[in-house]
Amino acid sequence: MVFSQSATKEVPEFCHHLHKILDSGIKDNFESVTASSDHVSPFLKMPGQSLHLEKFPIYYVDKDSRFVGKSNLNFDTLSALKKLEELKEYVEVCLDTTQWTWLAFDGEDSTTVFFHETKELLAISKELTLTLAMVEVAAKEYSIDLYIRRNRR
Numbered sequence: 001m002v003f004s005q006s007a008t009k010e011v012p013e014f015c016h017h018l019h020k021i022l023d024s025g026i027k028d029n030f031e032s033v034t035a036s037s038d039h040v041s042p043f044l045k046m047p048g049q050s051l052h053l054e055k056f057p058i059y060y061v062d063k064d065s066r067f068v069g070k071s072n073l074n075f076d077t078l079s080a081l082k083k084l085e086e087l088k089e090y091v092e093v094c095l096d097t098t099q100w101t102w103l104a105f106d107g108e109d110s111t112t113v114f115f116h117e118t119k120e121l122l123a124i125s126k127e128l129t130l131t132l133a134m135v136e137v138a139a140k141e142y143s144i145d146l147y148i149r150r151n152r153r
Contacts, residue, residue, distance in 0.1 A: 013054065014054045014055070014094065018053065018094045021053070021148060022130075025067060025127070025128050026128065026150070029065045030066075031061075033051065033061055055087060056069030057070075058072050064149075067147065069145065070145050071083075071145065073143060075144075076142070077142065080118075080134050081119070081134065087146075088102070088121050088132055100125045100130075101123065102123050103124065104122075105119070106120075117133040117135055117136075118136055118142065119133070124151075127151055128149065128150055128151060129147075129151055131146070132144060132145075132146055133145050133147065
């Protein structure tokens with residue numbers, strides 16, 4: 001495994017929160033995830049999910065009901081490729097290999113209009129597709145994003 005020993009302590013919490021997101025995607029198309037950022041207050045307890053997704057500190061649900069997690073870090077080409085593989089291993093630990101299949105793609109899938117996905121790693125299950133994407137944010141500068149979408153039937 002590429003990730004460090006200190007990262008192995010983060011994995012159980014990451015998996016717990018990732019499973020909350022996956023369950024929300026299956027049950028309510030991520031509606032409880034969006035509710036968490038709008039309705040959870042330290043002073044007033046309301047239904048919703050408080051999530052801390054290690055490695056992807058910025059997250060939201062976009063207008064197409066797709067969960068988006070952003071690493072908020074920029075890398076050069078080689079570092080981004082290395083980080084993409086590292087995050088694949090990090091996420092892979094949480095997924096049941098009997099239900100999820102990994103695929104790799106180069107190039108643009110035009111899912112995200114404003115960014116160019118240079119390389120994508122997809123994990124596909126019966127209900128959901130999880131994508132780790134190396135996204136070009138500037139000339140020769142990349143970030144890694146996580147997308148989760150409910151499969152269309």
